[in-house]
Amino acid sequence: MPIIAPSILAANFLDLKNECQRLNASEADWFHLDVMDGRFVPNISFGIPIVEAIRKATTKTLDVHLMIVEPEKYVEDFKKAGADSITVHVEACPHLHRNIQQIKNLGIKVGVALNPHTPICMIENVLTDIDMVLIMSVNPGFGGQSFIAHSLIKIKELKQKINKIAPQVLIEVDGGISLDNASAVMHSGADVLVAGSSIFHSKSPEETIHQLKKIK
Ligand SMILES: O=C(CO)[C@H](O)[C@H](O)COP(=O)(O)O
Secondary structure (H helix, E strand, O other): OOEEEEEHHHOOHHHHHHHHHHHHOOOOOEEEEEEEEOOOOOOEOOOHHHHHHHHHHOOOEEEEEEEOOOHHHOHHHHHHHOOOEEEEEHHHOOOHHHHHHHHHHOOOEEEEEEOOOOOHHHHHHHHHHOOEEEEEOOOOOOOOOOOOOOHHHHHHHHHHHHHHHOOOOEEEEEOOOOOOOHHHHHHHOOOEEEEOHHHHOOOOHHHHHHHHHHOO
16 A cells, blocks of 8 residues: 655645645645755745644654755754654765765654656665655656656666665655556555645545555
8 A cells, every 4th residue: 555645835835724634634644745945946845834833733744855955954953843754865965875874863764865867876875774765756846747757667676676675665756646647656666655736636635645545
């Protein structure tokens, strides 16, 4: 069964409390929080105060995805705000191993994200140090984009590598995921499905989460 992580980026920010309550009552497993800095990605989303506010509105896992440069300056604050896991981008971390150790030392889970053009080999040497790999299946920065089909090949390649050297590492896939492609994503080897638009813009987010959860 997939872990379902609705992306708050697509929620109604004016009604965030109710959006959180809806997710609490649903089969969603995690809340996926996309933090964007206008530097690593060409968009600015939200930061520490919103993570802190959402922490007060749920006991579910807060999965914080940092699309920011110099994440080492902020990871401690995101942990204090309530993050259960922090994912950083390999492209934003010239000292990735150090960044991973810093997050691990905070006592929370650590993930590493790869942009669509970044090959799997970039994280081979840290695979045994991390809890999760996040495969971006769109170019990061905006919700509502179309799934990049090549991501399926990349997920399969990563799954093979993980099975060989670090079978406990989860594969999270983020961007353009819907009921139409979720099954292919799961069959390729994903464990965690991040979905924003397809959940929050659907007639019934709870029902969409239920349908995603049933995908094998
Ligand atoms: O992180 C993202 C963009 O940077 C993702 O695309 C977002 O979290 C998911 O949104 P959607 O399901 O609408 O593609």
